[in-house]
Amino acid sequence: MSVRVLIVDDHAVFRAGLRLLIDAEPDLEAVGEAGTARDAVFQARALKPDVILLDVVMPDQSGLDVVPTLLHERPETKVLVLSMQDDPQYVRQAFSAGASGYILKEAADTEVVAAIREVAQGNSYVHPTVGARLVAAETAEARRAEEDPLSDREREVLRLLALGHTNQEISAQLFISVRTAETHRAHIMQKLRLSSRAELVRYALEQGVLEQ
Amino acid sequence: MGAALFHRGLIVKHSHARNISIVLVRKPGAVAAVIEDDGHGFDPSAVREGGFGLVGMRERVGLLDGRLQIESIEGSGTTLVAEVPLA
Numbered sequence: 596m597s598v599r600v601l602i603v604d605d606h607a608v609f610r611a612g613l614r615l616l617i618d619a620e621p622d623l624e625a626v627g628e629a630g631t632a633r634d635a636v637f638q639a640r641a642l643k644p645d646v647i648l649l650d651v652v653m654p655d656q657s658g659l660d661v662v663p664t665l666l667h668e669r670p671e672t673k674v675l676v677l678s679m680q681d682d683p684q685y686v687r688q689a690f691s692a693g694a695s696g697y698i699l700k701e702a703a704d705t706e707v708v709a710a711i712r713e714v715a716q717g718n719s720y721v722h723p724t725v726g727a728r729l730v731a732a733e734t735a736e737a738r739r740a741e742e743d744p745l746s747d748r749e750r751e752v753l754r755l756l757a758l759g760h761t762n763q764e765i766s767a768q769l770f771i772s773v774r775t776a777e778t779h780r781a782h783i784m785q786k787l788r789l790s791s792r793a794e795l796v797r798y799a800l801e802q803g804v805l806e807q
Numbered sequence: 808m809g810a811a812l813f814h815r816g817l818i819v820k821h822s823h824a825r826n827i828s829i830v831l832v833r834k835p836g837a838v839a840a841v842i843e844d845d846g847h848g849f850d851p852s853a854v855r856e857g858g859f860g861l862v863g864m865r866e867r868v869g870l871l872d873g874r875l876q877i878e879s880i881e882g883s884g885t886t887l888v889a890e891v892p893l894a
Binding site for chain 2 (some may be wrong): 761
């Protein structure tokens with residue numbers, strides 16, 4: 596049985612191109628097309644496709660906005676997002692909306708067929724370059740969190756503590772209660788495994804916190 | 808300065824602190840000594856006149872036109888900040 600695909604994109608020429616690529620494969624079948632997000636919901640309801648190739652930027656609303664609706668109506672449907680954006684942030688958005696795959700329009704001709712097969716089998720697919728960038732971004736984030744475990748607020752409190760301010764002064768400067776200032780301090784000490792202000796000052800100097 | 812103003816023995820004697828941290832901070836037109844211990848702390852508002860040697864410290868800081876701030880929470884140590892203007 597072939598994989599039934601619904602093509603959603605606001606450009607008719609692009610849809611026609613995708614249809615040619617899909618129909619050239621014996622195991623894939625383009626069962627319909629939609630030019631708006633709204634129409635995508637109607638077509639999906641009527642055609643019950645296995646995979647929806649979904650454009651992001653469309654005239655009525657973002658394709659990503661209708662992903663939850665599409666999946667709610669038919670949870671076994673797989674959504675493969677077609678995007679011009681190679682920013683890892685958009686990939687994350689697409690996946691958290693419920694998409695199973697993410698491909699770039701510029702590479703659609705070479706990878707759309709493989710991507711459709713992957714998501715139809717229940718796997719995920721991300722354009723390799725974008726995937727690599729996503730991993731790199733997440734690694735960098737994790738490293739940053741490890742090197743500097745403090746929140747922005749705690750960093751600010753650390754700076755003021757290192758400059759010799761009392762909890763009272765810190766609370767007045769940051770418009771927080773004295774108790775909150777004390778709590779921040781306790782968290783900073785705990786996170787950094789420090790036990791005195793002298794150690795806090797050394798840490799702040801080493802981290803360049805005082806140069807801000 | 809910290810040592811001159813605050814008797815180390817005084818802190819240890821009263822607070823049962825195990826560690827004392829002294830930080831000298833240069834501020835615009837002033838220098839501050841921030842002295843902290845990890846002792847049992849006390850309620851600063853409940854200090855009787857002449858108790859804890861705090862009055863003596865305040866006097867000495869006052870002689871230098873400085874000011875003394877005390878923060879202490881019962882159970883979690885004490886912070887003394889003596890700020891003295893630079894001539």
